[in-house]
Amino acid sequence: MEEKTIEMITKLVMEAMNQPKNEEQGFIVPIGVSARHVHLTQADVETLFGSGYELTKKKELMGGQFASNEVVTIVGLKLRAMENVRILGPVRKASQVEISATDAIKLGIKTPIRESGDTKGSAPIAIVGPKGVVYLQEGCIIAKRHIHMSPEDAVKAGVQNGDTVSVKVENERGTTFNHVQIRVDKSFTLEMHIDTDEANAAKISTGDTVVIIK
Amino acid sequence: MEEKTIEMITKLVMEAMNQPKNEEQGFIVPIGVSARHVHLTQADVETLFGSGYELTKKKELMGGQFASNEVVTIVGLKLRAMENVRILGPVRKASQVEISATDAIKLGIKTPIRESGDTKGSAPIAIVGPKGVVYLQEGCIIAKRHIHMSPEDAVKAGVQNGDTVSVKVENERGTTFNHVQIRVDKSFTLEMHIDTDEANAAKISTGDTVVIIK
Numbered sequence: 084m085e086e087k088t089i090e091m092i093t094k095l096v097m098e099a100m101n102q103p104k105n106e107e108q109g110f111i112v113p114i115g116v117s118a119r120h121v122h123l124t125q126a127d128v129e130t131l132f133g134s135g136y137e138l139t140k141k142k143e144l145m146g147g148q149f150a151s152n153e154v155v156t157i158v159g160l161k162l163r164a165m166e167n168v169r170i171l172g173p174v175r176k177a178s179q180v181e182i183s184a185t186d187a188i189k190l191g192i193k194t195p196i197r198e199s200g201d202t203k204g205s206a207p208i209a210i211v212g213p214k215g216v217v218y219l220q221e222g223c224i225i226a227k228r229h230i231h232m233s234p235e236d237a238v239k240a241g242v243q244n245g246d247t248v249s250v251k252v253e254n255e256r257g258t259t260f261n262h263v264q265i266r267v268d269k270s271f272t273l274e275m276h277i278d279t280d281e282a283n284a285a286k287i288s289t290g291d292t293v294v295i296i297k
Numbered sequence: 298m299e300e301k302t303i304e305m306i307t308k309l310v311m312e313a314m315n316q317p318k319n320e321e322q323g324f325i326v327p328i329g330v331s332a333r334h335v336h337l338t339q340a341d342v343e344t345l346f347g348s349g350y351e352l353t354k355k356k357e358l359m360g361g362q363f364a365s366n367e368v369v370t371i372v373g374l375k376l377r378a379m380e381n382v383r384i385l386g387p388v389r390k391a392s393q394v395e396i397s398a399t400d401a402i403k404l405g406i407k408t409p410i411r412e413s414g415d416t417k418g419s420a421p422i423a424i425v426g427p428k429g430v431v432y433l434q435e436g437c438i439i440a441k442r443h444i445h446m447s448p449e450d451a452v453k454a455g456v457q458n459g460d461t462v463s464v465k466v467e468n469e470r471g472t473t474f475n476h477v478q479i480r481v482d483k484s485f486t487l488e489m490h491i492d493t494d495e496a497n498a499a500k501i502s503t504g505d506t507v508v509i510i511k
Contacts, residue, residue: 261471
């Protein structure tokens with residue numbers, strides 16, 4: 084066997100040996116399932132609930148967010164409605180509605196998969212509250228699956244802000260989510276955010292764990 | 298380098314080279330998305346729609362099955378109802394209701410993931426028709442994802458009846474379904490059956506294609 088061939092083969096083998104051998108060796112991430120919800124500006128809160136109204140806290144969530152006691156009805160272009168959609172606080176700089184693909188089909192609206200905040204050209208939606216109505220010309224999205232983590236966790240996981248990874252769910256159904264975006268910030272608690280379609284298709288719930296496999 | 302080492306390395310490389318290099322080389326399978334539906338015995342058809350009643354065909358499906366014009370309302374243990382659930386024909390030896398995990402949550406019932414026909418110990422469900430009601434003590438399942446194929450396709454795909462494989466969806470969301478069961482029968486048309494949760498979580502529809510990756 085030629086020296087060159089042996090070199091090439093050795094290089095291939097070394098590369099192969101640098102791959103992780105199995106998923107159990109991956110970085111473990113807890114799951115947080117997001118049901119459909121709304122983020123609002125303070126101005127929109129007041130339009131929907133009355134002048135001077137402030138959201139009230141029902142349950143603390145990750146990263147200083149909270150589920151509010153307040154809910155709204157959302158209505159899509161085909162005039163189909165969904166009731167009791169929870170508002171998440173605190174108020175933001177822009178209002179946004181996050182639904183699942185199943186919800187989009189039920190509402191009969193074409194909704195893009197986007198990162199939170201990236202609502203340009205997304206679906207129009209009406210938000211109805213007890214004191215008024217807000218019409219968003221754009222603002223309805225399906226949230227893109229992502230993982231929040233601290234810089235320390237990013238080092239441990241061997242990833243960087245903006246990376247995309249695959250994440251494996253090892254259970255009865257057995258699912259791998261690819262194209263999962265990594266978001267690193269020192270305020271973030273380690274959690275993978277998926278919507279209810281993804282949770283139900285993979286048979287996982289908030290608090291279950293998944294493993295980063297690449 | 299010792300002869301033995303070279304032999305070992307060569308063997309490893311040969312094994313590595315026998316793996317498919319990328320998913321594009323895998324066996325391609327079209328997707329069929331199953332919305333919630335009901336299979337009925339002739340006796341149950343007659344209980345629900347009247348003595349002597351026969352299901353009428355709305356649309357041909359794969360393998361001699363059809364979507365009937367007839368729909369029912371299903372009601373779970375918590376008395377929550379879902380209307381307009383389609384019946385698939387022809388009639389079977391046992392009645393069975395197939396729903397998604399999202400449906401199970403909405404109905405508030407605990408529903409196992411099962412192969413079609415394997416309803417022992419599955420969820421109880423009431424089926425309401427225009428002329429009567431059927432109560433299944435067991436019979437409500439979430440269908441386990443699977444691929445139907447002919448013996449010829451099985452040879453081409455390099456799989457056998459009862460094998461489980463992984464199937465990759467390469468699109469914007471990017472999902473891999475693991476634990477997918479292969480079912481081989483000469484009457485089967487090549488198709489992977491998934492439910493609406495799986496379709497929406499992976500952003501695929503009937504007619505889209507996926508690739509068997511192992």
